[in-house]
Amino acid sequence: MSTPHDHNRDVAVHGDGHGELPARFENPGLHEHTPRQADVDPRTSKRVERQVLALFTLSILGTIAVIWAYFALPPGETVGSMRVSNLVLGLGLAVCLLGIGIGGNYYIKVLMSNREYVEERHELRSSDETREIAVQMLKDGGEDSGLTRRGALVGAGVTALALFPLSILVPLIGNVGEDWNVRKFKHTMWKKGTRLHTDPTNRPIKASDVTIGDVWHVIPEGLNELEHGMLDEKAKAIVLLVRLDPRDIKSDQSPAGETWGHEGIVAYSKVCTHVGCPVALYEQQTHHLLCPCHQSTFDVADSCKVVFGPAKRPLPQLPITVDDEGYLVAQSDFAEPIGPSFWERATK
Known part of the structure; x- marks a missing residue:
C-alpha cells in the first residue's frame, strides 16, 4: 500500500486510512451528439435562416427610425411633442437591440454547429505543422457554422451591428453645438x-x-x-x-x-x-x-x-x-x- 506522500503511483488513500482509490479516472469522453431539427431537415434550416434575416432587417429599420425621429421629431416646447419624440426614439432603440439580440441568439442556438470538440493540451509554442492544422480547423469551423454559405444572412447581421451605434452616436453628435451655458x-x-x-x-x-x-x-x-x-x-x-x-x-x-x-x-x-x-x-x-x-x-x-x-x-x-x-x-x-x-x- 502506498503512503499519502508517494506520488509515483496512481493511487490515493482514503481519509480514514483504509482502502485505495485510483488517483486518476478514465476519461468518459464526450456524450453522444444529438442532432437538432435544423441539422437534419434543410427546410427547417431555411425557415430559421429567413427568420433570423427578418430580425436583422428589423434591427436595421429600427436604427433608421431612430435617426429619422431625431431629426424629424424634435422634442419641441410642448409636453405632447416631447412625448411623441421620446416614444418613437424609445421604440426605435428597442427594435434595434431586440432585432440584433434575438436574431443573433437564435442563429447561434439553431443554425451554428453545436458539436463539442476536445483538443488535448500541448506546449505553448506549437509546431508549424500544428499551426497549419489550427488554421485549417478555423476554416473548417467557419464552413461548419454555415456563415460562408449564408451570405445574405451574414450581410444583414453585419449591417445591423454596423448601423446600431448610429442610433447612439447621432444624438450625441447632434448635441455638440447645443447650449451648455450652466x-x-x-x-x-x-x-x-x-x-x-x-x-x-x-x-x-x-x-x-x-x-x-x-x-x-x-x-x-x-x-x-x-x-x-x-x-x-x-x-x-x-x-x-x-x-x-x-x-x-x-x-x-x-x-x-x-x-x-x-x-x-x-x-x-x-x-x-x-x-x-x-x-x-x-x-x-x-x-x-x-x-x-x-x-x-x-x-x-x-x-x-x-x-x-x-x-x-x-x-x-x-x-x-x-x-x-x-x-x-x-x-x-x-x-x-x-x-x-x-x-x-x-x-x-
Missing part, C-alpha cells in the same frame, strides 16, 4: 414683487389662505404667458410652499440675518440638489421633505438642510413676503443657483 441656472423668473401662483391652476395665493400643515405647489406669476421656453423656465422656478407653526421653525433667515418667510410660511426650490429630481414628498409631523429618486431628505424647519441621503447642500430658499393686498410675493430671486451642484456654481 450660468443660466443662476437665475430664474423670480424677482422682487413676483406673485406666487398655484401650479397648475395659476391662481395667486393669499397668505390667509395657507393654513398650518398646508403644502402648495407654486410657479411664478406670468409663467404660462411665455410663448417660448416655458418648460425650461418652469423647470428652474418650481417651488414648494409650506406653512409651519412659527414655534417649530429653527431657522428662517438668510446668511445676512434677513427673514425669508412670512408668519411660518416658507418656500423652497423643488429641484433636488443631488441630481435635480422634483422634491415634493412632505412629512408633516417631522417637517421633512423627501426626494423620491434617491431619498435625500431635507428639514423644512431648519432652512431645508440635508438630514439624510446623497444631496450635499440645502434646497435654495425663495425669500417671500406679502404685498399690500395680502398676496404672497417674492422678495427676490433665489440667492444661489438651483439644482445640482456644478463646476461654475458661484452665487454672483
Whole structure:
C-alpha cells in the first residue's frame, strides 16, 4: 500500500486510512451528439435562416427610425411633442437591440454547429505543422457554422451591428453645438414683487389662505404667458410652499440675518440638489421633505438642510413676503443657483 506522500503511483488513500482509490479516472469522453431539427431537415434550416434575416432587417429599420425621429421629431416646447419624440426614439432603440439580440441568439442556438470538440493540451509554442492544422480547423469551423454559405444572412447581421451605434452616436453628435451655458441656472423668473401662483391652476395665493400643515405647489406669476421656453423656465422656478407653526421653525433667515418667510410660511426650490429630481414628498409631523429618486431628505424647519441621503447642500430658499393686498410675493430671486451642484456654481 502506498503512503499519502508517494506520488509515483496512481493511487490515493482514503481519509480514514483504509482502502485505495485510483488517483486518476478514465476519461468518459464526450456524450453522444444529438442532432437538432435544423441539422437534419434543410427546410427547417431555411425557415430559421429567413427568420433570423427578418430580425436583422428589423434591427436595421429600427436604427433608421431612430435617426429619422431625431431629426424629424424634435422634442419641441410642448409636453405632447416631447412625448411623441421620446416614444418613437424609445421604440426605435428597442427594435434595434431586440432585432440584433434575438436574431443573433437564435442563429447561434439553431443554425451554428453545436458539436463539442476536445483538443488535448500541448506546449505553448506549437509546431508549424500544428499551426497549419489550427488554421485549417478555423476554416473548417467557419464552413461548419454555415456563415460562408449564408451570405445574405451574414450581410444583414453585419449591417445591423454596423448601423446600431448610429442610433447612439447621432444624438450625441447632434448635441455638440447645443447650449451648455450652466450660468443660466443662476437665475430664474423670480424677482422682487413676483406673485406666487398655484401650479397648475395659476391662481395667486393669499397668505390667509395657507393654513398650518398646508403644502402648495407654486410657479411664478406670468409663467404660462411665455410663448417660448416655458418648460425650461418652469423647470428652474418650481417651488414648494409650506406653512409651519412659527414655534417649530429653527431657522428662517438668510446668511445676512434677513427673514425669508412670512408668519411660518416658507418656500423652497423643488429641484433636488443631488441630481435635480422634483422634491415634493412632505412629512408633516417631522417637517421633512423627501426626494423620491434617491431619498435625500431635507428639514423644512431648519432652512431645508440635508438630514439624510446623497444631496450635499440645502434646497435654495425663495425669500417671500406679502404685498399690500395680502398676496404672497417674492422678495427676490433665489440667492444661489438651483439644482445640482456644478463646476461654475458661484452665487454672483
